[in-house]
Amino acid sequence: MTQRTQWDIVCTVDDLVPYSGIAVWTSQGPVALFYLPDRLPALFAIGHFDPFSGANVLARGITGDIKGEPVVASPLYKQHFSLLSGQCLEDDTVQVPTFRALLDGSHVRLELTQTRRNTIAA
DSSP states (O other): OEEEEEEEEEEEGGGOOBTEEEEEEETTEEEEEEEOTTSSSOEEEEESEETTTTEEOGGGSEEEEETTEEEEEOTTTOOEEETTTOBBSSOTTOBOOEEOEEEETTEEEEEEEEEEOOOOOO
16 A cells, blocks of 8 residues: 545635634545634644544634644543644643645645555556
8 A cells, every 4th residue: 555645625715714613524534624814824734533522523622822832622621732733732642633734725725645555457
């Protein structure tokens, strides 16, 4: 198997809500996409699945920062996840995946890993 990345369009700029998150569906499952217009970069993407509650809810969390690091607080049990690394700030054994995001004209793209099976021609 080989892996490669590709930049998939997941939404448009009009779908974004300043200082908040939206959930987008990708080939890798649901992703929480956050738009923080006063930061550079302004787009952050982490897994939408909250490992503490077992629910896809992180896009509904409250954004903020702790010691200058952008975070989202889970809406259920309030753990904070770094929007840079996906690391839970209250439990260093827990981390959610992160994804690179970029604005391409009016589209938002996420960098996603695609796995391909190597086939051998007979």
